[in-house]
Amino acid sequence: xxxxxxxxxxVVALVLPLPALAQTQPEDEWTPLPGSxxxxxxxxxxxxxxxxxxxxxxxxxxxxxxxxxxxxxxxPREAPNQxxxxxxxxxxxxxxxxxxxxxxxxxxxxxxxxxxDDLDVGLSYETFYLMHHEVRGTVKYGFGKGPGWSxxxxxxxxxxxxxxxxxxxxxxTRWLTGRRNFNFAPGVILSxxxxxxxxxxxxxxxxxxLTVDTEPFAMTPLxxxxxxFLLGHNALSRAGGEFPLSERTSFLFSxxxxxxxxxxxxxxxxxxxxxxxxxx
Amino acid sequence: MNWFKRAVLGGALAAGPLLSACxxxxxxxxxxxxxxxxxxxxxxxxxxxxxxNGVLAVMSLTNPSEKYLVPVGKEPVRLIxxxxxxxxxxxxxxxxxxxxxxxxxQVSATLETSVEPSGxxxxxxGKQLLVTSATARDTxxxxxxxxxxxxxxxxxxxxxxxxEPRAVAVVAGNKALVSLYKKGEVAVVDLNRQALTSNPTKxxxxxxxxxxxxxxxxxxxxxxxxxxxxxxxxDIITTPDGTRAFTPVVWAREDAIGRRPSSAGGYYSSGGxxxxxxxxxxxxxxxxxxxxxxxxxxxDLTACVNAGTNTNASxxxxxxxxxxSFGGVEAAVQGPTVGVTxxxxxxxxxxxxxxxxxxxxxxxxxxxxxxxxxxxxxSIRSMVRVGAGADGIAITRDGTRAFVYSQFDKRVxxxxxxxxxxxAQVVKKGELRFDGLKEVLTPEFAMxxxxxxxxxxxxxxxxxxxxxxxxxxxxxxxxGHVWMFPDGPRQTPALAGRKxxxxxxxxxxxxxxxxxxFNVHTIRERMGGVGLGGLDAVNLDKWVDxxxxxxxxxxxxxxxxxxxxxxxEKAQCATCHSGALLTDNTNRNVGTLNTRSTDPRERDxxxxxxxxxNVPSLHGLARSAPYxxxxxELTLEARVFGNARDQHGVTSTLTDAEKDDLVAYLKSL
Numbered sequence: 001x002x003x004x005x006x007x008x009x010x011v012v013a014l015v016l017p018l019p020a021l022a023q024t025q026p027e028d029e030w031t032p033l034p035g036s037x038x039x040x041x042x043x044x045x046x047x048x049x050x051x052x053x054x055x056x057x058x059x060x061x062x063x064x065x066x067x068x069x070x071x072x073x074x075x076p077r078e079a080p081n082q083x084x085x086x087x088x089x090x091x092x093x094x095x096x097x098x099x100x101x102x103x104x105x106x107x108x109x110x111x112x113x114x115x116x117d118d119l120d121v122g123l124s125y126e127t128f129y130l131m132h133h134e135v136r137g138t139v140k141y142g143f144g145k146g147p148g149w150s151x152x153x154x155x156x157x158x159x160x161x162x163x164x165x166x167x168x169x170x171x172x173t174r175w176l177t178g179r180r181n182f183n184f185a186p187g188v189i190l191s192x193x194x195x196x197x198x199x200x201x202x203x204x205x206x207x208x209x210l211t212v213d214t215e216p217f218a219m220t221p222l223x224x225x226x227x228x229f230l231l232g233h234n235a236l237s238r239a240g241g242e243f244p245l246s247e248r249t250s251f252l253f254s255x256x257x258x259x260x261x262x263x264x265x266x267x268x269x270x271x272x273x274x275x276x277x278x279x280x
Numbered sequence: 281m282n283w284f285k286r287a288v289l290g291g292a293l294a295a296g297p298l299l300s301a302c303x304x305x306x307x308x309x310x311x312x313x314x315x316x317x318x319x320x321x322x323x324x325x326x327x328x329x330x331x332x333n334g335v336l337a338v339m340s341l342t343n344p345s346e347k348y349l350v351p352v353g354k355e356p357v358r359l360i361x362x363x364x365x366x367x368x369x370x371x372x373x374x375x376x377x378x379x380x381x382x383x384x385x386q387v388s389a390t391l392e393t394s395v396e397p398s399g400x401x402x403x404x405x406g407k408q409l410l411v412t413s414a415t416a417r418d419t420x421x422x423x424x425x426x427x428x429x430x431x432x433x434x435x436x437x438x439x440x441x442x443x444e445p446r447a448v449a450v451v452a453g454n455k456a457l458v459s460l461y462k463k464g465e466v467a468v469v470d471l472n473r474q475a476l477t478s479n480p481t482k483x484x485x486x487x488x489x490x491x492x493x494x495x496x497x498x499x500x501x502x503x504x505x506x507x508x509x510x511x512x513x514x515d516i517i518t519t520p521d522g523t524r525a526f527t528p529v530v531w532a533r534e535d536a537i538g539r540r541p542s543s544a545g546g547y548y549s550s551g552g553x554x555x556x557x558x559x560x561x562x563x564x565x566x567x568x569x570x571x572x573x574x575x576x577x578x579x580d581l582t583a584c585v586n587a588g589t590n591t592n593a594s595x596x597x598x599x600x601x602x603x604x605s606f607g608g609v610e611a612a613v614q615g616p617t618v619g620v621t622x623x624x625x626x627x628x629x630x631x632x633x634x635x636x637x638x639x640x641x642x643x644x645x646x647x648x649x650x651x652x653x654x655x656x657x658x659s660i661r662s663m664v665r666v667g668a669g670a671d672g673i674a675i676t677r678d679g680t681r682a683f684v685y686s687q688f689d690k691r692v693x694x695x696x697x698x699x700x701x702x703x704a705q706v707v708k709k710g711e712l713r714f715d716g717l718k719e720v721l722t723p724e725f726a727m728x729x730x731x732x733x734x735x736x737x738x739x740x741x742x743x744x745x746x747x748x749x750x751x752x753x754x755x756x757x758x759x760g761h762v763w764m765f766p767d768g769p770r771q772t773p774a775l776a777g778r779k780x781x782x783x784x785x786x787x788x789x790x791x792x793x794x795x796x797x798f799n800v801h802t803i804r805e806r807m808g809g810v811g812l813g814g815l816d817a818v819n820l821d822k823w824v825d826x827x828x829x830x831x832x833x834x835x836x837x838x839x840x841x842x843x844x845x846x847x848x849e850k851a852q853c854a855t856c857h858s859g860a861l862l863t864d865n866t867n868r869n870v871g872t873l874n875t876r877s878t879d880p881r882e883r884d885x886x887x888x889x890x891x892x893x894n895v896p897s898l899h900g901l902a903r904s905a906p907y908x909x910x911x912x913e914l915t916l917e918a919r920v921f922g923n924a925r926d927q928h929g930v931t932s933t934l935t936d937a938e939k940d941d942l943v944a945y946l947k948s949l
Contacts, residue, residue, distance in 0.1 A: 167626055167642075167644065167645070168596060170645075170647060170649060171649065217624060217626050218622060218627060218679060219650075219701070220650065220661075220697060220700070220701065220702075221622060221626075221640045221661060221697060221706055222622070222627075222640075222679065222682060222695065222696055222697035223679070223680065223697045223700070223704065224678050224679050225622075225624055225677075225678055225679045226624065263701065264701075
C-alpha cells in the first residue's frame, strides 16, 4: 500500500468534521421560542438609590409576578456531548450508552455502562448480515486526558456463531471478516474533541485481534490432523468520529482496514460504518 | 428489570440453543484402513493380505529388516485389526476367517464362515466381529452377515442380508451397513436387535438418482438423459464419528446404447450420467447415518443442466459420479474397490483398480477454492497413480501418509501431500515391498489378468472410454445388469467357469465364430481400444478361460444329483446343454425372442431373429442370476416352473418333485 493510499482516510477524517468545527457558537444563533411575542425594549436604568428597608415589624408583601409583556429568554442548559461509545472518553460512573451501527462488513448493537468514572463495561452484538452472530463483552479504561485529547485501553472479546461450518465455507464469513469462534481484541483508542459545544469527537482505534478457531479442519488431504484449536492474528484499525447531534446523541461515521494474517483469510478487508450513539 | 439486565439475559437465552447445537453425534467405529491393507494402532507396522499367495505379509515401518509372512487361508481379500491388535483375515477361497494374535507369526484360530467371506468389521465395543459372506451355507438366494464373539471366537448370530453382500461397516446408532455388491445397494442391520431394518435406502438411491427422468409429471420420460443403476458396491467407507458413510459404485446405463463408434472411442465411450463418461461410470453414494435410518444422498443423474454437472453445486456431499468432462486417461476413474476417510473425516480416499489410481474428494462438499466442480464437472480434489490391482488402503493416525496395496504388482505405494493450500496435491512418495511374495500366476496369465482389469491400456480401451473388461464382468463374473444393446437387451454373462476357449461362438447372438472376431469387435468397436496383438489376445483369453465358477454352497446328495440329472434328461435340457460344458455351442430359440415389443429398446433384432440365442454353458449357474439373455428370469425356480409352453426344455413332462430335483441339480453345476 502506498503512502498516498494510507493518507486518504486521514484526510477524510479531518475534513468530515470541519463543518461541525466551523459552526458558530450556538448562543449566537439562539432565537426566541416559537410563538413568543417580540421583546419590549429594555427601560433605561433607574437612578441608584439606597435599598429599601422595611420598617421593623413590617412584613414585606410577596413580590408580584412579572408584567405580562416581560419575557425571559429561556435557554436550555447546554452541555457538551460526552457519550462516547467508540472514542476514548469513558461514559462516567453509572452512565449508560448504546449504539447502533450499520456498515460493512458488520451490523452492530452495542451497550455499555460506566462502572467507574474511567471504566466502562458493555456488551455488543455483531453480525455479518446474519451470516454469523458474535456476542462480545467490552471493557474500556480511560487512562489519560489532555486538552481535548483522551486515551483509552480497550478490550473486546466473545464468541461467534457461524451459520456455515468452517469446512463448508468457501470465501465466506470467516474469510471475509477474519473472525473465528472466539475473538479477543485488545487495543488503544485515541480521541480528540474540540472545545466547542458540538465539536466532533474524532477517534483512532487500533487493535490486535486474537482469534481462536475451535473447528479447524484438514483443508488439504494428507496434511495432517489439525490441532484442537488454531490461533489467528488480525490487526484492526478504525478512524472516524462521533458527531454530536445533541447532548446525548451522536452520529457515527467510521472507516478502517482490517489486516488478516491467517493464510486462508482475505489478507485485508475495508471496514465502513455509520450509526447512532446515544446515552442515558 | 432494567435494559442492561434484559440484554444480558436475552443474550444468554440466545446462546443456549446455539451452544447445544455443537453437541457431537453418537460415535461409531473408526476405520482408517480398508481391503487388503492395514496399519497397526501405532502406525509402526504394515499388514497386507496377498490374495494370490494366501498370506498375511507383515512389514515394520520402523525397522526395515523386520518383514515376514503368515500363511492364512485361500484367497485372503480383507483384514481388520482389533483394539487388542488381533488381526482377522477373510479368506474368500476357503470360507474362513484367520485369527492372528498380536506378536504371533502364525494363525491362532480359524473361524468357519459361509461362502466367500469378504467384509469385516468390529462392533463399536469391539466384542463382536462381523463377517459378510456372498451366500449362505445352504442357498444362493441371499448372503449373510455373521457375528463372532471376539473373546470366545464362537459364532454369535447370523442374518440373511440380501444378494451378494460384500463390505460391512458399523455406523452411528449401533447399526451396520452392508453393501450388496451386484445390486449396488446397502442393507442396514440393527445390531441391537440383530435384524434388518426396514431399509428404505434401496429404492431411495435409485429413485433419487433418476428422479427427473422418472418424474410422473413429466410422463415418465422426463429428460433426454438415461436412467442409471448402481452396481459393484464394493466397500462401505465411514467417517471417524460414524455419522456418514460412502459406497463406491459403478453407474450402469439403462437406456439404449447407440452404435456410434467414432474417433473419440468405441460406442461405450459416451452415454454416462449427464452425457459424460462411459456407459459404465464410477461414482459414490453418500449416506447420512446419524439419524434413526441411514439417508442416502445422491445426485439426480438425470437432471443435468451443464454437461457433466448436476444442478446442486452447493450440496454437502460428494458428486455422485467420478466422471470428468475433460476425459482422457489421466483423468480416468474406473473400477473402485475400497476406500477410507482421513482421521478428520474431511477427505474420502477411493482406490480404483481399473484406472490404477486413488482419488481424493471432500466428504461434505463439492465446491471450493481448491475444487473446480463448476468447470470440470468433477469434485475430485486430487488423484495419484498407484500399482495394478489395487484393493487395499490404510492411512496413518496423524493423517499425513497413506499406503495402497496393489495385488498384481505386489507392492505398497506410499502417498503424501505436496505443496500447501489450494494448490497442494497428493503425490506418490515411494514404493515398499514385502519379502517373499511371489508371482503365482504364469507370466501369460499375469499379463492376461492385467489387461482384463486395465481401463487405461490403449490396446483395450480408448482414453475417452476408459472401461475395462472387469467394469461389467465384475471379477470375471457378471454385474447383474441388462444392457440395451443395438441388437436388443443383453444381460452381462458370467465368464468365470464358462470355459471361454471351448464355447465358440460368442455373444448372446453367437455372431462371432472365433475369439479373435469377438475381441476385434468388443475391444475396438465398443471399448475403443486399438486392439490386441495375437499374443496379447491369447494371454487374455487364456486367463479368462482359467477362471473358476463362483463357488456354490449346494452340495446335494448323490441321490438328488442323480434324480436331478434324470429330470434334466427327461426334460430334454441336454439336447442343447450337452457335453462337459453343458452347451452344444449352437443358437436356439427358447421362446424368449422378443421382436414385437412396442419399446424398441426391448426388441431383439439381427442374427437372433433367424436363429435364436447362443446356448450358454450352465456352469456356475447358481451364482449368475438373473437368467436368460434379457435377464427377465430372476431365479432358476421361476424358469423351470414357469416354462409354460415347453419352449425351453420339455418341463411339462416333469412332476413338481422332479422340477425341484432339476433345480437342485442345476444349482450344483
